[in-house]
Amino acid sequence: MTWATDRLDQLKADDTALPPVVETLKLGGLDDWGPGWARKTWHPSPELLNSDGSMFGGYLAALADQILAFAAMTAAPSDAMFRTSHLKIDFIRVGKAEPLRLEGRVVAKTRSVIHVEADLVRPDGELIARASAQQIIVPFGQA
Numbered sequence: 001m002t003w004a005t006d007r008l009d010q011l012k013a014d015d016t017a018l019p020p021v022v023e024t025l026k027l028g029g030l031d032d033w034g035p036g037w038a039r040k041t042w043h044p045s046p047e048l049l050n051s052d053g054s055m056f057g058g059y060l061a062a063l064a065d066q067i068l069a070f071a072a073m074t075a076a077p078s079d080a081m082f083r084t085s086h087l088k089i090d091f092i093r094v095g096k097a098e099p100l101r102l103e104g105r106v107v108a109k110t111r112s113v114i115h116v117e118a119d120l121v122r123p124d125g126e127l128i129a130r131a132s133a134q135q136i137i138v139p140f141g142q143a
Contacts, residue, residue, distance in 0.1 A: 044097055
């Protein structure tokens with residue numbers, strides 16, 4: 001176990017406070033995780049939608065960044081943390097006022113970078129967005 005997998009276990013068990021930014025943005029926690037992957041379901045609040053009921057793309061990017069970080073945590077070394085150095089999101093379909101399933105996965109890991117991808121999926125199984133990120137591994141004390 002590492003600091004990151006311990007934290008993932010706490011989040012999955014709903015046994016820890018979420019960071020203030022997560023609470024403020026109403027991003028929610030984590031449903032499940034395993035080696036190389038993380039998964040959650042997110043339920044939108046009406047105040048987070050555009051006037052036509054669609055999801056704001058920047059908000060979807062924040063959700064993607066969170067699930068990508070959760071996935072990276074499954075592969076983070078015990079003596080270091082990581083920071084997102086590059087985040088890319090492709091919007092495929094419009095997201096509406098319905099739950100989203102977010103699935104993040106580790107694609108590759110080197111000594112200095114964790115490459116992750118995530119899908120944001122509607123209840124009908126349709127992909128609304130795909131995201132990717134590079135997480136730079138930073139030794140504790142150098143962040």
